[in-house]
Amino acid sequence: MNKEAGETREKPSAKELSKQLTAAYLEDARTAHDHGKYVAYTTAVSPVELFVAHDIIPIYPENHAVACLTKQMGTELSLAMEKRGYTSHLCAYARSDMGYRITGKSAMGGIPDPDFLLACNAQCFTLTKWFEVLARQYQVPLFVFDTPQWIRDPGARKEIVKYCVRQLKEMIASLEELTGKKYDYDRLAEVMAYSRDASLLYRRFLDMAAYKPSPISIFDALIHMAITVYLRGTPQCVDYYQTLCDEVQAKADNGIGVVEDERFRLYWENLPVWFKFRDHFNLLKSYGANILTSLYVHSWSYEFDTSKDPLETLAENYVSVFSNVTLEERAEMALDLFQRYALNGSLMFVNRSCKAVSFAVYTLKDILSEKTGYPALIFESDMGDPRFYSETQIRTRIEAFLETLQRREAEAV
Amino acid sequence: MIEKQKIRPDALKKLLEIANDPYGCLADLRKKKRIIGSTLADVPEELIHAAGLHPFLILGTNDPIRHSTAMLPDNSCSLARSNLELVVGYQGAFFDGFVLSQVCDTTQHLCDIWKRKFPDHYFENFLAPRQVARPSARDWYAQECRRLRAALENYTGRKISDEDLRQSFGLYNENRSLLRRLYDIKRDVPALMTNREFFDAVKATFFMDKQEHSRLIQEVLHWADQEKHHVTEQDGYFKAIMVGIVVEPPHLYDMLDEVKGGIVGDNLCTASRYIYHDVEVEGDPAEALADRHLRKPYFTPINEDVRRIYTDLVSLYRERKAEAIFYVHIKYCESQDYDLPDIKAQMRAEGIPFLELETEYQTTHLAQMKTRLQAFCESVIRKGLS
Ligand code: SF4
Numbered sequence A: 001m002n003k004e005a006g007e008t009r010e011k012p013s014a015k016e017l018s019k020q021l022t023a024a025y026l027e028d029a030r031t032a033h034d035h036g037k038y039v040a041y042t043t044a045v046s047p048v049e050l051f052v053a054h055d056i057i058p059i060y061p062e063n064h065a066v067a068c069l070t071k072q073m074g075t076e077l078s079l080a081m082e083k084r085g086y087t088s089h090l091c092a093y094a095r096s097d098m099g100y101r102i103t104g105k106s107a108m109g110g111i112p113d114p115d116f117l118l119a120c121n122a123q124c125f126t127l128t129k130w131f132e133v134l135a136r137q138y139q140v141p142l143f144v145f146d147t148p149q150w151i152r153d154p155g156a157r158k159e160i161v162k163y164c165v166r167q168l169k170e171m172i173a174s175l176e177e178l179t180g181k182k183y184d185y186d187r188l189a190e191v192m193a194y195s196r197d198a199s200l201l202y203r204r205f206l207d208m209a210a211y212k213p214s215p216i217s218i219f220d221a222l223i224h225m226a227i228t229v230y231l232r233g234t235p236q237c238v239d240y241y242q243t244l245c246d247e248v249q250a251k252a253d254n255g256i257g258v259v260e261d262e263r264f265r266l267y268w269e270n271l272p273v274w275f276k277f278r279d280h281f282n283l284l285k286s287y288g289a290n291i292l293t294s295l296y297v298h299s300w301s302y303e304f305d306t307s308k309d310p311l312e313t314l315a316e317n318y319v320s321v322f323s324n325v326t327l328e329e330r331a332e333m334a335l336d337l338f339q340r341y342a343l344n345g346s347l348m349f350v351n352r353s354c355k356a357v358s359f360a361v362y363t364l365k366d367i368l369s370e371k372t373g374y375p376a377l378i379f380e381s382d383m384g385d386p387r388f389y390s391e392t393q394i395r396t397r398i399e400a401f402l403e404t405l406q407r408r409e410a411e412a413v
Numbered sequence B: 001m002i003e004k005q006k007i008r009p010d011a012l013k014k015l016l017e018i019a020n021d022p023y024g025c026l027a028d029l030r031k032k033k034r035i036i037g038s039t040l041a042d043v044p045e046e047l048i049h050a051a052g053l054h055p056f057l058i059l060g061t062n063d064p065i066r067h068s069t070a071m072l073p074d075n076s077c078s079l080a081r082s083n084l085e086l087v088v089g090y091q092g093a094f095f096d097g098f099v100l101s102q103v104c105d106t107t108q109h110l111c112d113i114w115k116r117k118f119p120d121h122y123f124e125n126f127l128a129p130r131q132v133a134r135p136s137a138r139d140w141y142a143q144e145c146r147r148l149r150a151a152l153e154n155y156t157g158r159k160i161s162d163e164d165l166r167q168s169f170g171l172y173n174e175n176r177s178l179l180r181r182l183y184d185i186k187r188d189v190p191a192l193m194t195n196r197e198f199f200d201a202v203k204a205t206f207f208m209d210k211q212e213h214s215r216l217i218q219e220v221l222h223w224a225d226q227e228k229h230h231v232t233e234q235d236g237y238f239k240a241i242m243v244g245i246v247v248e249p250p251h252l253y254d255m256l257d258e259v260k261g262g263i264v265g266d267n268l269c270t271a272s273r274y275i276y277h278d279v280e281v282e283g284d285p286a287e288a289l290a291d292r293h294l295r296k297p298y299f300t301p302i303n304e305d306v307r308r309i310y311t312d313l314v315s316l317y318r319e320r321k322a323e324a325i326f327y328v329h330i331k332y333c334e335s336q337d338y339d340l341p342d343i344k345a346q347m348r349a350e351g352i353p354f355l356e357l358e359t360e361y362q363t364t365h366l367a368q369m370k371t372r373l374q375a376f377c378e379s380v381i382r383k384g385l386s
């Protein structure tokens, strides 16, 4: 087992654990059929607990795509699917995934084919359409968990939860049909308890960004969110976040920040530009700036209430993710982060890959600027395809933004 | 040669006038009733009508975009862009409120931008199910109808009785059935009226008072029933299926008219999805509306059987004995973007002549598209300009 230099602990570090867990999870998925298990593709935000409790291994084509995009494979994979008649306007995850299915090229040795597909549109509709393509290709069932927008009307919300619970029951019936096995609700209760604990720990980890200086940046959050995305509902996931929280807490207790002389504490809107996030981190660091958080990384800080019917708390949590609330509420969620983490600026990325998150960002920027008075930089690009990333232009704009922050700071003194 | 222009009844002329410039008609209507705009395909207009309001379908504008650019990303579809442009441009003049449905990432978030833009207008989301494959969809649609009914009652301060609803259902059913009759005649006698004329006559119903529209359509039907026996020149027409969400800009119809492609079937939100299937007048009104909704032709952003994107087209093509399918693809509409390669592959496999027409509301390269369309007709279905 690898240990970082100078480490003497017996317990593996969070980073080591993450590697081990990921390897074991992929191995399980790849050999699922040998063990009489099934593989289901699903979306990052979806009631995956239902799968875990039924011995179905969830696979996230999005996560696989992230690995490919981070390794700068976005353009190559996209070109492969463009040759088959798809357009480069689609989500870079979908483009990368469909390109992988044509070329077989992958940053992590590929993922197993699906027996079942689940798309939850609280995240986006794109995934439904992308999964429809896969459902035709693999001739497997696709279940769409339709989550109406979480509008601010208490009566409507009650009915939305009812509709969602009903659909979860429909999905359980489909899973029983697929596997020929009766659904075990006691097992679901166990899984829910693990999911609840892991989500709370994950949230605690994210909330450590409130420390000054912050012991984490959004880049840590992006790396460490992977386990809660694909191992929610397992004891290993709880263990992992406990280890991570302990590590980060120790840093916070010793006043160790990721950016020395931290002066600017920023909010990031949207998913990251995956193939650039290291560069962004370094550029910001050189100005004493740190991006601490985004609503995106908070998508997995669920609050499952295990005293309720599991289907109800699942429905309530998944339907109310930031990408499915009204813009008004989304702005409030972001403002809450501004307050709790003492943020003082934002980088707002309009991601051409993701209309679900980006469509209203211009309006969101107006609201945040109006309410906080802090400067915000807005720029359009793509999260995964360097063809749509203009290096000099974006760098110059980020630098100019950081200089504005510096000027404001100087004026305030 | 294109057949010489026949004498059109005044009713048809009036319908075309309104379809091409509906705002005069809306301004008149607004003197009597409050006007509620709704977006395509899913909102049960009958409910708005029964509340004593005038429902109006927002169909965007082909005028250049000025106001909405700064509010939306560059890759938003032109339907969203031009809908927003239309309301921002005309805001105070024509609308008292909106009931907007959500069918895709674009429409979901557009609703929020819209709402913020018009804080003083009445605003309601209509959350139609985005899956129609399972029993829960029907109950959810019915539930949303009940919520909308209550919300409208709250807005107007007056109860909507079941009797009000039945009257509205009757009025809308009658209108749909008249339009279906006209479609049947147009289908059988393609030289009688152009595609543009027929689909504009349908379009007028999105804006007008329903009774008045039905009255005009009845006059057109009267004329069509007489005239069809005198139309002798039927040669040279081929049967086409039109597929998509909207056909914009409407010059696309003219192009098809020029090559004598008679549209005999479609799955457009602005045609078949609107005029096919009635609401049962008896029984629970919300459930009746849900049943009608679920019977409408397939709509690409909504999930059902994943093969319906092409199986429905193949059936329609065969059933109508068509000779080609034209697919109007709105640029940047992901729902269509994800479907198209599989649809094309299936059409090739079935040997069905298929032409994709990628457009935007503000499309300027119509000449190029016309050349493609003519070349396709000449080479693939061997029908060209006569
Ligand atoms: S990036 Fe956006 S569009 Fe793509 S899968 Fe994620 S939420 Fe959907």
Ligand code: SF4
Pocket (backbone or CB within 6 Å): B077, B078, B079, B080, B103, B104, B105, B106, B107, B245, B301, B330, B332, B333, B334, B335, B336
């Ligand atoms: S379904 Fe397509 S055309 Fe309609 S609003 Fe959505 S993206 Fe635009």
